[in-house]
Amino acid sequence: MNDALGAAERLCAERGVRITPARRRVLELVWQRHAPVGAYDILSEMQRDAEKDGKPGAKVAPPTVYRALDFLMEQGLVHKVESQNAYIGCSHPEGSHDCGFLICRECGSALEIEDGELSDLLKTLASKHGFEARSSTVEIEGLCPSCKSQAA
Amino acid sequence: MNDALGAAERLCAERGVRITPARRRVLELVWQRHAPVGAYDILSEMQRDAEKDGKPGAKVAPPTVYRALDFLMEQGLVHKVESQNAYIGCSHPEGSHDCGFLICRECGSALEIEDGELSDLLKTLASKHGFEARSSTVEIEGLCPSCKSQAA
DNA sequence: GCTTCACTGCAATAGTATAATGTTTCATAT
DNA sequence: ATATGAAACATTATACTATTGCAGTGAAGC
Structure with a gap:
């Protein structure tokens, strides 16, 4: 399961869609747990990233996360767990x-x-x-x- | 379907649980549509009620609605539609x-x-x-x- | 009458998601 | 190389959904 990112990049390349840094990072964070992750958990992580990178001005906002999640869901790389308002990596993105x-x-x-x-x-x-x-x-x-x- | 309220009162009586005015009103509002209703739609209706009744001070707040919905779901009178964060009357409360x-x-x-x-x-x-x-x-x-x- | 317990009122806050607008980035064709 | 158009992104604000904690009220049983 660890090479979900690689598989995702391959799939996106095949389909001619772009996997940008924000999208990659969101996918990575979703895959880091075996449990569903909330959008705002992802958001916090990414804000922490930005701070560490010494870009205190560049704050990550909710739409960044939601857009990435929408994209990843369209591509079938991530599912939403409706009963928890949370997101989880798809374990068979190809199928x-x-x-x-x-x-x-x-x-x-x-x-x-x-x-x-x-x-x-x-x-x-x-x-x-x-x-x-x-x-x-x-x-x-x-x-x-x-x-x-x-x-x- | 119109006597859902009657059926509900009967069921609650049998089970020894109380169907209070707030709970009755929420159930009524949920049943008035054939589509799922949001908690805040219910809330608005109940606030309008309170105004009409000349009780401008007694504002209905979210917990009132959510507590009633929780009760009604426990009793199997209402279901939550997870994919819409909305609520709908159960069409066979007995089963x-x-x-x-x-x-x-x-x-x-x-x-x-x-x-x-x-x-x-x-x-x-x-x-x-x-x-x-x-x-x-x-x-x-x-x-x-x-x-x-x-x-x- | 008194206790008790479920219910409600109320205020604040937490958590989830989108709207609206403007800017940047990037592949492509000139 | 550079102009261009589409996709992606940033930013701010706001809408929508849900919970917590505490104080008060009222009815059922003792």
Whole structure:
């Protein structure tokens, strides 16, 4: 998972879109955790960066982060976890993006899952109601294996 | 659907919990639309109420609305639509609460769907990863039947 | 009557996201 | 090299969503 950045750069090159420093840094920060990260956590980190770089005047503002996140989501490199208003790196940027998450209520970790049967069922359910599905959000909250065993 | 309030009062009585004026009013406002309602829309309505009632001093504040929403969600009378940070009345308050939504990107309407097969599949997927599922969020965004035909 | 506990009122603040506007950067074609 | 146009970025302000903490109130049970 550590070379997510390399993979991302390759993908962007293929697609002819630019991965700028701000976008790269946001992607990097999103990937540094295995749990969803809030936009303002990213913002704080980047503001700290700027200070360290001796550019106290150049303050990073929310739109910088949100624009980068929008771009990364468009490119399928990052997903938003709706139930937490937080963001997480996509673990298979090359493939389809019809996926779900298993989110641990204890440790906050989120595992991305992809399942053909689930995608099919969601489409079927939608069309059963005459509904044309475009995208879907599936988030399951509960206890991950390690937190479950600790709780026992 | 119009007697959702009556049903709610019955349910609360059975369970020995109180449905106070604030909670009743919030439930009423949530039910008045077929689309998800934001907490601050509810808040504005209730502030207008208070003014009309000639109680200009008694301002309704956010916690009043959020506390009522929390209560109503605990009782399964209202669901939160995570992808919109909005709330919607539950169409089968007596039954299970493992449900999903079909959300129209055009008109904003949201249809609640419940499906045993989907619930089962979600549980199966979770346990396949050693995950203990507690609750799930399923939201499908797309075009509802009437907006779909208009777009054609 | 008194206690207790859930509920509410109120003020402040935290956290998430976008609008509006102007400026910079960069690839490309001259 | 340089003009140009599109994409990206900076900046400020503001809108929207949600929570915390504490004080007061009122009804149910003793």
